[in-house]
Amino acid sequence: MKAPRALSIDLEGQQVKVYRNLKYKGLFSVQFAGLVVAHLATVQLTGVVFKVTETGRQRVLTQRQRNVHAYAIGTFRSAPQPTATEPISYNPYHAGHFFRVQDQAPIHSAQAVVLSQGKAYASAQR
Template sequence: MQFGGVVVAHLTTVQLRGVSFKVSESARQRVLAQRQRNVHAYAIGTYTSAAQPTATEPISYNPYQAGHFFRVEDQASIHSAAALVLSQGKAYASAQASLFF
């Protein structure tokens, strides 16, 4: 977890609320051209220490597949979510109150 660009904690599970998913298209294009990974896609939200995770819809991102985050189930793009859980290398968004396009 970062605060002001400084790592302040290492957690096995993180839950965020009010999440926006961002992708830098110019950096994604560099990934496609160079075939070399770089940090260009991320989620922005407010950390929450809710006891029970509220996000259960698996989501993913693959720069070679699309320029946006997407639901694993049907490949529909997702740009924001009410909640996001990151756990054991997987990401889960809340199914309700999300903006799917």
């Protein structure tokens, strides 16, 4: 298996697509311009939209095999996002959208998101 890819380009302020890596535990894959450019333990984003492709989710449900079909799409930031403290999650067997861990309410976007050590945190919706 290849080693995780370190970030070798400056992504500050760039639109990226991020998903939990299925091979490297605790790491997130960062896509820029359609290519995976890094595998990182912590990713910080602003202006985030959560996207789940239903065809990929249906494949998981029928085959019972994981595949990449859920993403956080937003602007890459290197500065800490202190407002991103509300735990969020995604489970294809539970629902076809991301949700708040505390009350299971759907979440489709957030001002800020921190993905760290395999977990996701969003800015609280008011």
